[in-house]
Amino acid sequence: xxxxxxxxxxxxxxxILMIVTLPALAQKNVLKGTVLDTAExxxxxxxxxxxxxxxxxxxxxxxxxxxxxxxxxxKIPPGKYTVMIAYPKxxxxxxxxTVTDTSKIDLGKIPMITEAQLLEEVxxxxxxxxxxxxxxxxxxxxSFAVRxxxxxxxxxxxxxxxxxxxxxxxxxxxxxVQKVLVDGDEFFxxxxxxxxxxxxxxxxxxxxxxxxxxxxxxxTGMDDGTRNKTINLKLKKDKKNGYFGKLSAGADGKDYYxxxxxxxxxxxxxxISVFGVSAKTxxxxxxxxxxxxxxxxxxxxxxxxxxxxxxxxxxxxDIDNYYGNGLPSVLYGGAHFxxxxxxxxxxxxxxxxxxxxxxxxxxxxxxxxxLPDGTSFTSIGESRDRSHSFMQKGSGSVTFGLDSFTLIKVxxxxxxGEQSANNYSTSGxxxxxxxxxxxxxxxxxxxxxxxxxxxxxNYQRKFRKEGRTLSLTFQQDYAKSNSDRYNFAATNYYxxxxxxxxxxxxxxxxxxxxxxxxxxxxxxxxxDKFTKDFGFSVEYGWKTVxxxxxxxxxNNANGKYIDRIDSLSNNYDFTVNTHITGATLNWARKxxxxxAGSKLFLTSLEQMNNDKKEGDTRRFINVAPQVVVSLRxxxxxxLTVNYSGQTEQPTIEQLQPLRxxxxxxxxxxxxxxxxxxxxxxxxxxxxxxNMIKQSSYNVYVSVNYTGNAITSSRATDAQNRIVSQFINxxxxxxxxxxxxxxxxxxxxxxxxxxxTNLGRSGNYSIQNGSKxxxxxxxxxxxxxxAHDWKDVMTxxxxxxxxxxxxxxxxxxxxxxxxxxxxxxxxxNFYLPFKMELGSDCSFTxxxxxxxxxxxxxxxxxxxxxxxxxxxxxxxxxxxxxxxILNRNTGYTRGVSGNNTYESNRFVLKRYWLLTLTWxxxxxx
Numbered sequence: 001x002x003x004x005x006x007x008x009x010x011x012x013x014x015x016i017l018m019i020v021t022l023p024a025l026a027q028k029n030v031l032k033g034t035v036l037d038t039a040e041x042x043x044x045x046x047x048x049x050x051x052x053x054x055x056x057x058x059x060x061x062x063x064x065x066x067x068x069x070x071x072x073x074x075k076i077p078p079g080k081y082t083v084m085i086a087y088p089k090x091x092x093x094x095x096x097x098t099v100t101d102t103s104k105i106d107l108g109k110i111p112m113i114t115e116a117q118l119l120e121e122v123x124x125x126x127x128x129x130x131x132x133x134x135x136x137x138x139x140x141x142x143s144f145a146v147r148x149x150x151x152x153x154x155x156x157x158x159x160x161x162x163x164x165x166x167x168x169x170x171x172x173x174x175x176x177v178q179k180v181l182v183d184g185d186e187f188f189x190x191x192x193x194x195x196x197x198x199x200x201x202x203x204x205x206x207x208x209x210x211x212x213x214x215x216x217x218x219x220t221g222m223d224d225g226t227r228n229k230t231i232n233l234k235l236k237k238d239k240k241n242g243y244f245g246k247l248s249a250g251a252d253g254k255d256y257y258x259x260x261x262x263x264x265x266x267x268x269x270x271x272i273s274v275f276g277v278s279a280k281t282x283x284x285x286x287x288x289x290x291x292x293x294x295x296x297x298x299x300x301x302x303x304x305x306x307x308x309x310x311x312x313x314x315x316x317x318d319i320d321n322y323y324g325n326g327l328p329s330v331l332y333g334g335a336h337f338x339x340x341x342x343x344x345x346x347x348x349x350x351x352x353x354x355x356x357x358x359x360x361x362x363x364x365x366x367x368x369x370x371l372p373d374g375t376s377f378t379s380i381g382e383s384r385d386r387s388h389s390f391m392q393k394g395s396g397s398v399t400f401g402l403d404s405f406t407l408i409k410v411x412x413x414x415x416x417g418e419q420s421a422n423n424y425s426t427s428g429x430x431x432x433x434x435x436x437x438x439x440x441x442x443x444x445x446x447x448x449x450x451x452x453x454x455x456x457x458n459y460q461r462k463f464r465k466e467g468r469t470l471s472l473t474f475q476q477d478y479a480k481s482n483s484d485r486y487n488f489a490a491t492n493y494y495x496x497x498x499x500x501x502x503x504x505x506x507x508x509x510x511x512x513x514x515x516x517x518x519x520x521x522x523x524x525x526x527x528d529k530f531t532k533d534f535g536f537s538v539e540y541g542w543k544t545v546x547x548x549x550x551x552x553x554x555n556n557a558n559g560k561y562i563d564r565i566d567s568l569s570n571n572y573d574f575t576v577n578t579h580i581t582g583a584t585l586n587w588a589r590k591x592x593x594x595x596a597g598s599k600l601f602l603t604s605l606e607q608m609n610n611d612k613k614e615g616d617t618r619r620f621i622n623v624a625p626q627v628v629v630s631l632r633x634x635x636x637x638x639l640t641v642n643y644s645g646q647t648e649q650p651t652i653e654q655l656q657p658l659r660x661x662x663x664x665x666x667x668x669x670x671x672x673x674x675x676x677x678x679x680x681x682x683x684x685x686x687x688x689x690n691m692i693k694q695s696s697y698n699v700y701v702s703v704n705y706t707g708n709a710i711t712s713s714r715a716t717d718a719q720n721r722i723v724s725q726f727i728n729x730x731x732x733x734x735x736x737x738x739x740x741x742x743x744x745x746x747x748x749x750x751x752x753x754x755x756t757n758l759g760r761s762g763n764y765s766i767q768n769g770s771k772x773x774x775x776x777x778x779x780x781x782x783x784x785x786a787h788d789w790k791d792v793m794t795x796x797x798x799x800x801x802x803x804x805x806x807x808x809x810x811x812x813x814x815x816x817x818x819x820x821x822x823x824x825x826x827x828n829f830y831l832p833f834k835m836e837l838g839s840d841c842s843f844t845x846x847x848x849x850x851x852x853x854x855x856x857x858x859x860x861x862x863x864x865x866x867x868x869x870x871x872x873x874x875x876x877x878x879x880x881x882x883x884i885l886n887r888n889t890g891y892t893r894g895v896s897g898n899n900t901y902e903s904n905r906f907v908l909k910r911y912w913l914l915t916l917t918w919x920x921x922x923x924x
Contacts, residue, residue, distance in 0.1 A: 029099055032072040033107030035065050035085055043069030044112060047087045054080040054096065064634075076103075087112055139207040150873075151919075152233060155201040157788075162209070162231075163742075163751070164196070172209045172229055179212060179230040183240070185271075185338065197246075200921055203239035208232040219460055220469045220527045220537065241267050242923035250878070250915030256281050258913060269340040276333040281882075281908070299397075299411050299456040302475055302521040304543040304578035305601035305622045305647050327908065328359035345401030352394045360386050363890070363905035369716075370810050370898045372770035377437070377720040381427030391417030407460045414453040421446055429720040435499035437719050439492045442663055446485035453478045467529035475521045483513040486561075489663040496718040505664050509568075510554045510561035515652075519545040523580065533589045537597075541580035548573050549652050551660070570658040571610040576649075578603045584626075591632035598625040601647070607655060607672055620676060622647040637688040644681050650674040650710055654726045669725040677708040677728065695743035706731040713766035732762035732775065751786040767810075767898075774897030777805040796826045808898040816895040820846040834868040851900050852893060859887045876917040886910040 035047045049071045050062040060081065065071045076099045085093040090112045097105055144158040156162050156170065163171040170177035179186070180196065212230040245263035258281045264273040334353030340346065364382040371377075395413035402408065428439040459472040489507040494500060523541030530536065553568035554561035584597030601622040608615040624646050631639040656670040683702040689695070709731035714724045735758070742753030762775035784798035799821065806816040822844045829837040839861070846856040866878035890905035 028074055029076050029078075029101060029103040029105075030072065030074050031076060031083070031097070031099070031103070031105045031107070032070070033110050035069045035071070035087070035093075035110050035112060037090075038111040038113050044087050044090075045069055047071075047085055047112070049073075050084045050086070051076070052082045052084055054082055083107070085110060085112065136208050136210040139209075141201065141204040141207055150201045151197055152199045152201055152204060153196040155204060156196070156207070156231075159207060170196075170231065172231060176229060177231050178228045181230065181232040183235055184232060185340075199233065200244065200919075203235050203244075203921070204233050205236040206234040208234065219462075219471070220467065220535075235266075238923060239266075242921065244919075244921035246917065246919050248915060248917040250880075250913040252912050252914070256911045256913060258915070269338075269344075271336070271338045273336040274334070278331055280327065280329040281911075281913070299409075299458065299473075299475075301477075302473060302523050302541055302543055302580075304521070304545070304576065304580060305599065305603065305624055305649075327361070327906065328357050331356040342401060345399070345404075345407065347399040348397070350394070350396035352392075354390075354392045356388075356390045358388050360384075361906045363903060365901065365903040367899060367901040370808075371716060372767055372772065372810055374432075376432040377429045377716075378431075379427060379429045379720070381425060383423060383425035385421060385423040387419065387421040389417065389419040391415065405462045405464075409456075409458045409460075411456040411458075412454070415450065416452075417450050419448045431496055431718075431720075433496075435496055436494045437496045437499075438494065438665060438721075440489060440663055440665055441491075442487070442489040444485060444487040444662070446483060448481065448483045451478075451480045465528075466532075467527060467535050469525075469527045471525045473521075473523045475519075477519040477521075478517065480514070480516040482515075483511075485511045485513075485662075487511065487662050491664050493719050507663060508556040509565070510556075511662075512550075512552045512554070514550040515548065517545065517547040519543065533587055535586045537584045537586070539580070539582045539599075543576075543578045543580065545576045546573075547575075547652055549656055551656070551658055566611070568659055568661065569611070570656055572652065572656040572658070573606075573608040573610060574652045574655065575606040575608075576603060577606075593628075593630040593632075595628040595630075596626070598623060600624075605649075609657060609672075616672070620647075622676065622678075638686070640683075640685045642681075642683045642685075646679050646681075648677040648679050648706065648710070650676070650726070654710060665719075665721050667721075667723045669723060671726045674710060674726055675708055675728050677706050677710055677731075679704060679706045695741070698738070698740045700736075700738045702736045704734045709763070711763055711765045715768055727766065729764045729766075729771075732764065732773070733760075734762070735760045749788045749790070751788075752784070754781070754783045756781040763897075772898065773809045775807045776896070777807075779803045791830055793830060794828045797824070799823045804895070806895040806897065810898040816849075816851045816900065818846070818849055818851065818895060820844065834873060836866050836868075837863075838866075839863045846893075851895050852902075856891065856893070858889055858891075859885055861885050861887075870918075874919050874921075876915075876919070878915045878917070879912070880915065881910070881912045882908065883910045 031051070033049075035044045035049075036042070037044050043065075045065055045067045047065045047069065048062060049065060051060045051073060053060055060076070061073065063071060063073065078100050080096070080098050083093075083095045083097060093110055093112060095107065097103075099105070139159050141155060144155065153164055157164050170180070182199070209229075209231055212228045214228075243263065243265045246260060248258075248260040250259065251257040257279065259278040260276070262273070262275040264271065332353070332355045334351065336349070336351050338347070338349035340348075362382070362384045364380075366378065366380050368376055368378045393413075393415040395411070397409055397411035399407060399409040422443075422445045424443045426439075426441050429437050431437050454477045455475070457474045459470075461470045463469065487507065487509050491505045491507075493502045493504070495502050521541065521543035523539060525537055525539040527535060527537040548571070550571045551569060553565045555563040555565055557563045579602040580599060581602075582597060582599035584595060587594045601620075601624065603620045603622055605618045605620070606615065607617075624644070626644040627642070629639075629641045633639065650671075654670055655672050655674055657672050658670050659667050660669075661667040681702065681704045683700070686697075686699040688697045707730050708728045710726055711729050711731075712724050713727045714722055716722050737759070738755065738757045740753065740755030742751065744751040757778075757780045759778040760775070761778075762773065765772050765774070780800060780802040782798065782800040784796060786794070786796040788794050800823075801821045802819070804818045806818075822842065824840065824842045826840040827838065831837060840863075841859070841861040844856075844858040846852075848855045861884045862880070862882050863884060864878055864880035866876055869875045869877070886909050888907050888909050890907040891903070893902040894900075
């Protein structure tokens with residue numbers, strides 16, 4: 001035993017010795033060096049060192065040199081690589097190496113020289129697939145093969161780390177792309193879809209991906225933590241002068257059609273674009289985004305701390321909106337012009353668009369509302385409507401430089417339009433006993449007109465000291481909306497205890513509304529720096545908003561609407577004067593930025609009831625604090641924490657002491673004693689992107705709470721007649737969280753992703769004198785898998801599961817749970833003879849639950865077959881079918897607090913289109 005014991009101890013000791021010494025004996029490869037500036041004889045810290053595989057030109061890893069200009073890479077997979085070193089204003093250094101398991105590669109002192117003084121020993125190569133330039137990831141477009149005639153969207157789908165879904169939505173490095181620029185400028189306003197759809201891939205030289213800062217941050221040089229994921233398409237030199245566009249016509253020969261035309265002319269910095277759409281397929285735009293983006297404000301509105309805007313601004317109440325009910329026929333067109341000169345210090349741009357929409361639709365709904373005493377009402381209704389709208393919008397700006405330090409920018413925007421509609425509806429309610437309590441037939445027509453105009457003058461001055469700037473802004477805004485609504489309603493009432501007829505009431509009225517508004521504002525902002533990293537800004541501004549709401553109700557008297565109803569009419573003025581002061585401190589260094597400050601709003605609210613000659617003036621001091629901490633961590637990782645507080649003022653409609661009603665069953669009452677609310681919002685945003693694995697991990701969490709929130713107090717009687725008034729109550733904490741991870745298996749051309757989200761929301765209200773608490777908890781998860789078989793097929797499968805738990809403290813309606821899951825399968829097959837077959841199918845399943853005793857299963861399948869022809873595949877003929885199985889439905893259902901609802905509306909079902917398209921392009 002002693003001998004065996006000694007042998008056992010010897011073996012254990014030898015094993016421990018091997019475990020300890022093996023790591024020391026293991027060979028590790030190493031690549032190191034020191035980056036120097038040959039001109040100024042100094043070490044270049046924070047230079048980018050990238051290792052690029054020569055096999056497929058993909059980026060293996062990128063790091064930065066330390067304070068001494070040194071770098072070191074270890075554990076490199078064996079293979080052939082190109083070492084690329086980049087530093088601002090220096091020529092790229094490129095060096096080919098071969099790495100084995102035991103390589104010890106020391107590049108020594110690596111000389112870097114300016115681009116203007118290239119030496120013969122510096123090798124500059126073009127054609128690398130990916131490189132880093134500062135914080136910009138740059139793709140060489142020609143390194144990623146696409147079919148001749150392909151557009152930029154097809155190119156982006158080939159680039160590692162960039163995703164484009166079927167709707168044209170782009171993600172880069174796991175984040176949503178918010179801007180797509182062409183040679184650094186917006187192309188036809190800020191809608192990325194045009195560049196993706198109409199620019200040819202062959203015209204693009206480089207695709208650059210970076211985080212763009214805010215305009216204010218770029219001007220002042222102070223980092224405010226704001227980032228917008230941006231793609232910039234750099235065109236080839238021989239493609240910057242020429243024209244391109246698209247002509248497309250599609251129809252089924254009977255009811256449906258979709259025609260498009262678009263043309264653009266590039267001549268240096270000058271760009272001219274026009275587009276037109278004629279459609280009757282439920283698709284208003286060019287098929288990829290909301291066309292309302294085409295005309296945007298070219299400046300930021302001066303805020304007076306209102307939070308919820310209490311008047312009509314340039315962006316609100318667009319009368320050309322279409323919400324998906326009915327079959328619309330659309331005529332849509334627009335134009336764009338832009339130019340630059342004097343080293344880009346002089347700029348001009350102009351946008352115009354016009355739109356006409358005609359739509360007919362129908363819908364029906366059923367809802368059940370439970371009251372605090374346990375009684376309930378079930379309402380069933382149907383409606384039909386016909387509408388017409390016509391709108392014109394325009395915007396433009398001119399920027400010119402007085403000298404190299406001073407810029408002045410003048411911007412204008414405006415819109416005019418009108419809308420008319422005719423509608424008919426019928427509805428009725430029963431109580432929890434099953435007895436009918438009311439029945440209502442209503443018909444009406446209305447005509448609305450809108451006029452809007454806004455202007456902005458901005459003066460920007462940079463001083464010789466870095467970080468010292470001055471900006472002055474002057475703004476004017478005008479809007480006016482007029483409405484005439486003719487309304488007829490016949491209402492029958494029934495005994496709630498027997499269902500027997502009681503009496504009837506008829507309403508035949510004209511409601512005329514006029515809401516003029518004008519505002520004037522001015523603001524000055526001064527920035528400076530205490531040190532290189534520590535700066536500040538101070539501002540002062542003033543704004544006045546004068547708005548009115550003249551609401552008159554007239555009864556029909558012998559066919560004429562001249563009998564004014566004083567109790568349902570009011571002339572009300574609302575004037576807000578605000579002095580704005582604020583200060584912000586900014587500290588930024590090596591990837592960290594802290595921005596903290598607050599604005600102070602000294603507000604005077606003047607309310608005047610012109611009918612009663614009664615007025616009231618209230619004064620508030622509103623504080624809007626904000627803190628933003630942004631960390632740019634190593635290895636493409638970022639973390640941003642944000643908190644902001646903002647006052648929410650009541651709207652003029654909520655304040656006006658007026659009873660509004662279009663039938664006797666619902667009356668809305670204003671409250672001139674409403675107080676402002678205050679909203680707290682905090683968020684955390686974490687992003688991590690691994691260029692080696694082509695993966696990204698994203699986390700977003702937000703929390704919000706509104707004190708003194710504006711909500712409603714409702715009184716419902718036994719006939720289910722409702723009188724609702726605006727009141728103040730504290731809100732409920734709302735939470736939203738998202739977590740997502742996506743990656744790829746390059747060898748198998750697979751791109752999986754998975755995400756989950758959680759949301760909690762709720763509110764308090766008063767119902768028949770009782771305080772009601774309604775809450776909703778939403779849980780969801782989504783997974784997808786995309787496969788790309790080059791030149792053969794692409795496939796994407798996605799599945800999502802959603803769960804909603806609604807709770808209310810109303811007796812008999814304490815908890816409602818709904819569950820649904822959706823699956824989508826998209827395929828694109830590349831066939832011989834330049835043909836393609838596309839298919840997308842979605843399956844939605846809503847099982848029965850405690851609120852609904854039936855399940856809903858919806859399957860919608862669309863497909864297309866197209867063939868390319870002509871030179872460079874410029875011609876395309878396509879046959880497409882929408883809703884092949886004819887299973888599309890407008891049915892929706894849900895639970896909101898103590899209310900359960902179901903609705904159905906008109907939607908497009910099966911139809912087909914035969915489309916002929918010509919994509920043209922020609923250099924000048």
